[in-house]
Amino acid sequence: MSSPGVVVGVSGGVDSSVAALTLVQQGLDVAGLFMQNWADDGSGHCRAEDDRRDAVAVCGRLGIPFHFRDFSNEYWQGVFEHFLAEYAAGRTPNPDVLCNREVKFKHFLDAARELGAERIATGHYAQVVKSGGLWQLLRGADRSKDQSYFLHQLGQSQLAATLFPIGHLDKSELRRIAREAALPTHAKKDSTGICFIGERDFREFLGQYLPAREGEIHDPDGRVIARHPGVFYFTLGQREGLNIGGVRGRPAAPWFVVGKDVERNILYVDQGHDSPWLQSNWLRSETMHWISGAPPARQFECTAQTRYRQPDEPCSVQVRDDGTLDVRFSRPQRAVTPGQSLVLYDGAQCLGGAVIAATDAPLERRLGAPVSP
Known part of the structure; x- marks a missing residue:
């Protein structure tokens, strides 16, 4: 089997499916590679096997080779351990940024090169151009879907080896292309949220790794108004999950998280979406x-x-x-x-x-x- 010129990260979603289709239509020698980044924990919430079947079906439809790599250990060490440490410290990490830097544009790129490929491609809504001898990362044309925010840790060597075949499309056009090409994923819903949590409750998931420690909820003046199940379950500006009922002397308006004191295990809240706090x-x-x-x-x-x-x-x-x-x-x-x-x-x-x-x-x-x- 000859070496592919481009290896596409096929996730089992419509975006990567159209990315692969676009490269095939351009006459490039393309192969697909599915990355498993999270080991099935038996919860029933992991969609990796379903996504893998969809990725296989897409590659079959396009007539390109399919490859599989298990990066779950690399993901745990490069992304998830940092994710837990940040939450334990009371901060709110962004695992998608680390996943791109540590897995998709490191281990996936290495795997593609082992297969003999010169470049990789993904279904991100972003664009790459070369100007003045330097590679530039540009926003995707569909501003509502632009994913350059999550790709900001990429460097020159990674961008030089990367294609974003759908970066010039808007989502509605991409769906039309997928439907007309009869891709098996043309009507599949977009995935949302953090990949390893899936559809399960975030607090329930995090509680498996960071045991809950109840504490007090204060207003900015230090008045105790309720209790919380653990400060690391909450992030600034959050409204959901506070379970604060009526508070004497305060209007019946929503409460929002405005601060966390991890050392004292206190969650601070205030009323008003645009609270000065x-x-x-x-x-x-x-x-x-x-x-x-x-x-x-x-x-x-x-x-x-x-x-x-x-x-x-x-x-x-x-x-x-x-x-x-x-x-x-x-x-x-x-x-x-x-x-x-x-x-x-x-x-x-x-x-x-x-x-x-x-x-x-x-x-x-x-x-x-x-x-x-």
Whole structure:
């Protein structure tokens, strides 16, 4: 069997199916590879076997070879252990970012090269171009589906070896292409949420690894108003799952998480979606990853996202000597969350990103944020 020119990561979903179809239609020598990143834990919530069958069916329909690799050990060590450590520390990690860096564009790329391929391809909504001798990561044309946020840890060597065949399409057009090509996945629903949790309750899943420790729920003034099952089950801005009934002297309005004191096991809440306790104007990041290998300047203006699908937010960036960033926004930002990713953009170009370390949100400063602007 001859070596493929491109190995497509076939996930069993419609996006990767159309990515493979597009490359076949371009006349490339294509093979598909299915990655199993999570071992079935017997819960009945793991969809890997169903997804694998769909991936096999797609490759059969396209007449391309199918390959399988089990990366569950690599995923556990490179992604899941970090995920648990961050939650235990009271932060909110983004496993999709680590999965792309540690598995899909490392172990998958290595596996494709072992098969003799020159390049890999995935069904991400993003685009790659070369300009001025450097590879650039651009947003997907369908802004509502753009996944460059999750790909910001990629570098020059990875982008040089990667194709994003569907990055120029919008979702409705992609579904039409899949339907007309009679791909077995043309009507399959998009997967949502964290892949290894599936459809099960997040708190129930996390409780298997981080035993619950009940504690008090306080308002920002320190008044005890309820109890919680564990601070690490909650993230800033969250409304669901608080189970706070009527509180004497307070209006009948929803409560939102505005802070966590992990050491004292206290969860802080306030009423109002846009509570001032959720607002910040500034953040400091951990060490920044630049896709080009270097920042555009020591100080510059750009736009940023601090969460997926957030509108572009104008900001000013100061690059510190240790590689971390100070970022100041032109208007207050809601629920900027340590552990999540800050991703910077120059128009459609993704410059790179970093983990958010701290902000100037009022409660975070009161609880002893490690840094200040």
